[in-house]
Amino acid sequence: MAKTTAKEKKIFVLDTSVILYAHDSILNFAEHDVGIPITVLEELDTFKKGNDTKNFEAREFTRLLDKLAKGKLLQEWNPLNGKTKGKFKVLMEMDSKVDAHKVFGERKNDHSILNAALTLKQQEKKRQVILVSKDINLRLKAKSLDLPAEDYETGKIKNVNTLHTGKYEINNVSSEVIDELFKKGRVEKKAVLPRKKAIANSYYILKSEKNSVLSYYNPTENTVDKVDKNPVYGIKPRNAEQTFAIHAMMDPEIKLVSINGVAGTGKTLLALASALEQRRNFKQIYLARPIVPLSNKDIGYLPGDIKSKLNPYMEPLWDNLKFIQHQFKESDKEFKHITDMVNKEKLMITPLAYIRGRSLSNIFFIVDEAQNLTPHEIKTIITRAGENCKIIFTGDIYQIDTPYLDSQSNGLSYLIDRIQDHPMYAHITLEKGERSELANLANELL
Numbered sequence: 001m002a003k004t005t006a007k008e009k010k011i012f013v014l015d016t017s018v019i020l021y022a023h024d025s026i027l028n029f030a031e032h033d034v035g036i037p038i039t040v041l042e043e044l045d046t047f048k049k050g051n052d053t054k055n056f057e058a059r060e061f062t063r064l065l066d067k068l069a070k071g072k073l074l075q076e077w078n079p080l081n082g083k084t085k086g087k088f089k090v091l092m093e094m095d096s097k098v099d100a101h102k103v104f105g106e107r108k109n110d111h112s113i114l115n116a117a118l119t120l121k122q123q124e125k126k127r128q129v130i131l132v133s134k135d136i137n138l139r140l141k142a143k144s145l146d147l148p149a150e151d152y153e154t155g156k157i158k159n160v161n162t163l164h165t166g167k168y169e170i171n172n173v174s175s176e177v178i179d180e181l182f183k184k185g186r187v188e189k190k191a192v193l194p195r196k197k198a199i200a201n202s203y204y205i206l207k208s209e210k211n212s213v214l215s216y217y218n219p220t221e222n223t224v225d226k227v228d229k230n231p232v233y234g235i236k237p238r239n240a241e242q243t244f245a246i247h248a249m250m251d252p253e254i255k256l257v258s259i260n261g262v263a264g265t266g267k268t269l270l271a272l273a274s275a276l277e278q279r280r281n282f283k284q285i286y287l288a289r290p291i292v293p294l295s296n297k298d299i300g301y302l303p304g305d306i307k308s309k310l311n312p313y314m315e316p317l318w319d320n321l322k323f324i325q326h327q328f329k330e331s332d333k334e335f336k337h338i339t340d341m342v343n344k345e346k347l348m349i350t351p352l353a354y355i356r357g358r359s360l361s362n363i364f365f366i367v368d369e370a371q372n373l374t375p376h377e378i379k380t381i382i383t384r385a386g387e388n389c390k391i392i393f394t395g396d397i398y399q400i401d402t403p404y405l406d407s408q409s410n411g412l413s414y415l416i417d418r419i420q421d422h423p424m425y426a427h428i429t430l431e432k433g434e435r436s437e438l439a440n441l442a443n444e445l446l
Contacts, residue, residue: 009086011035011124013117015133016043016109017404018152021374023060026068026080026088028154033077033086035129036065037116039093039109052353053377091116098145110138117147134404155375157408157417160397163260164420166203166428167241173206181206181213185226189217192224201254201426203227203244214240216247219423234327234334235273241430242266248426249274249392252281256382256422258370258393258415261430267394268368269320275364275392276324279341282388283362287317288352289369290377317349317368352381361386370412371395372402378411 013035018025026034047058065074068088072078077087096118100111114131121129131142131149142149157163170192177191189198192206192215200219205212214227229236229243232250237243241261248257249271259267268287275285321338328335341347352367367373367381370393378393385391395412407413419425 009033010128010130011120013037013091013113013120013129013131014040015113015131015135015138016040017134017138018132019044019061020047020054020057021134021152021404021409022154022376023057023064025152025154026061026064027085029086031084031086034080034088035091035117035120036088037091037093037113039112039116041090043109051357053374053380057376091120094119096122100141100145103145104141110135110141113138114142114145114147117142118145121147134409151409155409155414157413160407160413163397163413163416163429164199164202164427166201166426167205167244168202169205169207171207173208175208175210178206178208178211178213181215181224181226186218186221186223189222189224193217198224199421200423201248201251203240203247203428205240214243216244220253232270232273232277233324235269235324237270238266239432241428241432242270245270245428245430246274248428249390250278251426253424254426255385255389255424256391256393256419257425258412258427259430260395260397260412260416260427262396262433263399264433265430267396267430268317268366269323271366271368271392271394272317272320273324275366276338276347278364279337279346282364282390284345285341285347285364285366286355286360287321287347287349287366287368288355289314289317289367290352290372314349314351321347321349358384359386360384360389360391362388364390364392366392366394369395369401370415371397371400371407371410372405373411374405375409375411375414378415 010032011034012029012032014025019040022028026036044058044061047054048062049055068080069078074090075092077089079085079087093112093115096115098118100114100118101107104111117129117131128148131139131147132152133139133142133149134152139149139151173192177187180187192204198217201216203214203216204224206215214229215224216227218225227243227247230246230250231237232246237246245259248254259271261267272287279285325335325338338347370378372395382391393412393415397407397410397413400406400410416427420427
């Protein structure tokens with residue numbers, strides 16, 4: 001490819017949301033230059049304290065910027081790392097022909113960032129200046145001021161509609177193959193998928209004219225194995241996808257599982273029941289979820305002590321545990337086991353932030369609402385895995401509760417896209433709601 005000329009090189013102006021999403025984003029614009037408004041640095045200063053991922057990203061970016069500056073003035077263009085990279089500088093909010101504060105009738109940081117980008121656009125008349133932000137509203141404001149604006153695309157999935165679902169249906173399979181699967185529990189891959197490349201731990205519904213069978217591709221043995229419909233801790237799978245999800249979570253060779261599906265498909269319930277079924281194989285069971293503040297406000301806004309503040313977020317997880325427990329009588333040992341595990345902290349339901357930094361050894365770890373995590377957060381959790389650790393991510397990639405993530409950029413979509421076909425990983429998308437006929441009606445028609 002021909003080298004990009006100085007005139008063709010663009011200048012990307014980064015918003016705070018991009019840096020809190022990925023602290024190394026400044027390095028991901030190829031040969032183009034990058035501007036950081038001074039207001040962004042001021043905002044990052046308010047995020048530097050704390051143990052959340054956004055606090056980590058703020059601190060890491062500040063260190064990275066200091067390293068890149070190497071004692072030079074930040075208001076001048078300085079080279080980024082690598083010969084193929086562009087340059088960067090900090091942008092001051094100066095007088096521009098269009099004042100965003102006046103246009104939108106309010107002084108706020110977003111408008112200062114817009115003004116910095118507009119000032120740069122005036123100064124660099126021969127070059128294209130583009131605002132990069134995860135904030136949709138800020139991008140719309142920029143475009144209304146004739147300032148090009150884009151989302152941060154690095155790590156973003158191109159098309160979520162083509163994401164690996166983990167399940168395939170194959171018709172016209174010979175009756176002999178299905179009979180052999182029922183008898184022996186296993187057939188050679190070439191008998192079912194003679195010309196197709198199979199994704200590791202992918203699941204199949206095989207159908208002949210007479211009958212059908214559930215199966216999965218075993219990458220270790222290069223075979224297609226029969227999948228049995230087994231209950232876990234009193235919970236019976238109600239459809240093929242739930243059967244596949246249970247199989248993946250119960251298989252000791254599969255260390256990482258992701259389950260995607262709309263509300264009511266049984267994601268969390270099946271994960272928790274599978275964990276309880278294997279309670280003797282692990283030292284602890286963690287069921288965690290990220291805290292997404294209500295109405296975009298911090299949990300400090302809620303009344304009461306920390307336990308009272310967190311209860312609204314954790315209650316759905318407790319509901320699932322109670323549902324499983326009440327499959328049994330109070331006198332049953334299974335009922336008592338759950339109570340005993342909670343009391344002895346063998347089973348813990350906790351905010352995700354409370355387990356960050358720990359080494360996860362001998363733990364069955366369920367992360368609920370994983371669609372509200374960034375790709376970096378997903379990576380951070382997985383890298384904490386120690387010996388005999390199994391991690392389950394559950395969520396709905398279309399039900400995002402955080403303002404700067406969407407179905408293409410959230411951590412769950414990223415995980416499904418990047419790790420498929422690894423022998424230690426399995427994914428299944430649950431499609432059929434099993435909560436109730438009324439819940440199914442809402443999912444389908446509303």
